[in-house]
Amino acid sequence: MSSLSHSLQWLSSDTPATRTQAKLGAIYRLLRRFLTHPIGVLGLIMVALIVLAALFATWLPLADPVAQSLDQRLLPPSALHWLGTDTLGRDILSRVIHGARPTLAIVALVLLISVPIGLLVGAAAGLWGGWVDAVLMRVADVFLAFPRLILAIAVAAALSAGLWTAVIAIAATGWPPYARVARAEIAALRRSEFIQAAKAIGVSPLRLLVRHALPLSLPSAFVRAALDAPGIVLIVAGLGFLGVGLPPPQPEWGAMVAEGRALVFEAWWVSTLPGVMILWLSLGFNFVGDAMRDVVDPGVK
């Protein structure tokens, strides 16, 4: 107990002794500010519940998400099947929980691809300016001009539908906004003294880019990523709904909404309940992002 309070004191120290302590302290202070934000905490809980359920889906006492039992078709929600069953008699609760996995995987992969690419491109454009800036930003404009969902549909039409197709298509249109923001932030600091000083002591261009320029736009990139995540959730669900997402019988939320659509007037639960999960997750991400924006940059509240 005392070691905990001691380490908290170490984190919130005004006079950090090392660079690591200063960095960790800054993160700790941001975290504390975030935890006082009720909407942010609510969002974090909403997202965390889904992530935990997805991670431990195989160990939870759930029915097999792909096991069909045709004598138990379209049962309404009951004690046995909490969310009812679908047209093939599969347990909807189990399918909804397993269905969180592909969605979360695609969100994570898209962000892991688009955030670093966007930051690198934006930092390079902002730091070096000139023709590098012009070329990189024109490329960004081209990808920004594409409507995300429709490009994803076109890519799915051209390649075959699947997890990686979705990731590539969504990431291709995902990086330009990060690049634009990073460019603006870094271009404003291009002529500042610490960049000049780093250049003067002979820091290589690549190191200047990665170690000195890029970290400046990390906070805003994190906020943007949290606000980007719900959009990705909705695109993944939209692709699944249109039937160009994951191939069946894998459970996926958008596809589940589509499956129940034809019989929504007789068996409302098949289509509506997976949709609630989509709303839940994307609302959770939006809450987190909205709160993070307040915490990281209180000025633009």
Add this chain to the structure above:
Amino acid sequence: MATSAAPPGDDDGAELTPRRRGRSARLKRGLRWLGSTLLTSCITLVGLLVVTFALGRVLPSDPVLRVVGDRASQEQYDEVFRQLRLDRPLTEQFAAYASEMVRGDFGQSLVTRNPISADIARYFPATFELATVAILLGVLFGIPIGVMCAQYANRLPDHLGRMVSLIGYSVPVFWLGIVGLLVFYAKLEWVAGPGRLDTVYRYSVPEVTHLMLIDTALAGEWDAFRNAVSHLVLPASLLGLIALGYIARMTRSFLLWQLRQDYTTVLRVKGLSDAAIIWRHALYNAAGPVLAIVALTYAYLLEGAVLTETVFAWPGLGMYITDSLFASDVPAVLTATLLVGVIFMVVNIASEVIQAALDPRSRLA
């Protein structure tokens, strides 16, 4: 800027009187801005063409077989192979593709066997009508909500407005459509179901503009008009909710930025009420960015329309894209994608022009 040493004909125009100099410099700057915007758009257009062309090439299936079918003779196959210019080098293929697209010759749909341009001309008005009514609803409700949030920043009305906005852009629109149909069509019977018009009216109304509200009104068929409204109101309100979310949120933050400026402090010192400051001064100053956001939201609604149209059996561009997708009609999908990309681009330019016209400061950047 205006040093007498500047040579005649220079940007500064030192020979001119101050007033004329200002006007010609402004004209020059405007033209330069227009030129760079047009150049940027051309580059973006070429980029769009490269991407759709490339997507058409990376297909796993044989483009010739898609046209002639599996049972064609070798001669037929060779002929189509040449027709599709597959025997030419890639650069030549792209040049021909780009010039066809720019001239509006999109080729033939593999399914309907119509020219794709004719198909799109037939489907697009439905999407246009839906998205336009939706954006009008979004502006009508979104801007007052945004103003209210700014006026009561960080108090209860603001929190409520924030919730509405966040839900607006978190909700999967196709799901909301299904729930909406379930509640307002099946249970409450307040609105008409999927489609644009009941079958009874479908052949009694002459199609002039292909916009149902206008066509039925022109024909004076008021029963049909009411029916068209009843079909339109649900999908348009759902899309309008999404638009409302963005517009309200952005209006709020632009207004708050205006309210931190010195001039609003001056107005307050002079004794103006908060409402007067916001409605009469701050909103006018924020009009440029707000309208820019409205334009961008409008483009975004075209995309949302793809999913909404599927749910409401709305025969628009989105339905055309998904139908073509399932029929493996790749040229149709890619052309529609290109078209939406071009609309995005045009709307982007329009929003920049609006902003520059309303706010001289944004022209400096």
